Amino acid sequence: MRTILVGAVAMLVAGSLMDVALAEEAPAAKAEEKAAVLEEKLADQPLAEPAKPAERITPAEAEAVDPGGDKPLDDALTCLARTIYWEAKGEGQKGMSAVAAVVMNRLADPDYPKTVCQVVTQGRETASCQFSWWCDGRPDDVEEPEPYALAVEIARKALNQQLQDPTGGAVNFHTTALHPDWADEFVRTATIGGHVFYRSPHATATAQ
Numbered sequence: 001m002r003t004i005l006v007g008a009v010a011m012l013v014a015g016s017l018m019d020v021a022l023a024e025e026a027p028a029a030k031a032e033e034k035a036a037v038l039e040e041k042l043a044d045q046p047l048a049e050p051a052k053p054a055e056r057i058t059p060a061e062a063e064a065v066d067p068g069g070d071k072p073l074d075d076a077l078t079c080l081a082r083t084i085y086w087e088a089k090g091e092g093q094k095g096m097s098a099v100a101a102v103v104m105n106r107l108a109d110p111d112y113p114k115t116v117c118q119v120v121t122q123g124r125e126t127a128s129c130q131f132s133w134w135c136d137g138r139p140d141d142v143e144e145p146e147p148y149a150l151a152v153e154i155a156r157k158a159l160n161q162q163l164q165d166p167t168g169g170a171v172n173f174h175t176t177a178l179h180p181d182w183a184d185e186f187v188r189t190a191t192i193g194g195h196v197f198y199r200s201p202h203a204t205a206t207a208q
Contacts, residue, residue: 031061035076038159039107039116046108050161062156063149069142079117081148081155082140086133088193089147094166095193096151100158101165102173102197106130109171109200116159166190170197 034057042048057077065071066078073079080103088099106112106119113119122130129135142148157163167173168189174180176194186198 027058027061027064031057031065031077032075034061035116035159038161039076042104042107042159042161043114044108044110046105048108048161051159056160056162057156059153059156062152066152069145069148073117073121073140076116076159077152077155079120080158081152082142083120083131083133084154085142085148085151086140087131088195089144089151091193091195093150093154095195096147096154097158097163098167098170098190098192098195098197099173100154100163101167102170104158104163105165105167105169105171105199109203111200112171166192167197167199169199169203171200171203172198 034055038051038055038057041051062077065075066081069082069085071078073082080100083103084096084099088096091098103116103119107114107116113122120131121134124134133140154163170189172182172186173195174183176191176196183196183198185201187201187203188196189199190197
């Protein structure tokens with residue numbers, strides 16, 4: 001009898017743990033699904049219609065996707081949040097929003113890849129990454145939870161089309177300490193924190 005009771009308790013505990021795991025996975029799965037739909041809607045569409053309320057990623061869903069900052073880079077929300085974090089974690093909300101805008105502007109531009117992850121990892125095959133954090137040879141896991149939480153929230157708003165673009169439609173940026181050769185071929189739109197932003201010379205400036 002005692003053995004049966006112990007076995008029954010173990011089964012109940014295992015079942016409860018499984019229920020908790022499934023409950024935690026549900027918001028994350030929903031966020032990734034919504035992000036994929038929004039990403040597809042925005043690709044190659046500079047004037048895409050705003051996301052409807054039911055399509056938007058909620059804060060709770062976004063927070064569930066990569067709470068430890070160590071998830072593989074295989075979904076739009078994580079790729080965007082990790083890029084915002086590593087490129088601008090010391091730049092405050094406006095500077096981080098500016099990096100998010102560059103990624104989203106590239107996604108909407110037919111000259112760039114069709115998914116967020118492809119946009120932020122572009123050039124990795126030739127070690128000429130468009131976003132430097134991807135090719136710096138260092139681990140990509142998050143080190144500071146607080147700025148990463150802000151990066152996730154900015155990424156969520158960007159995918160939901162709830163984020164104002166402070167860059168004027170920029171698709172490129174560099175630090176103020178540098179002046180790369182390509183900068184002279186683009187139109188300078190803004191300096192935000194430690195970065196200078198540029199749009200394509202063929203694009204129309206957007207309202208800031």
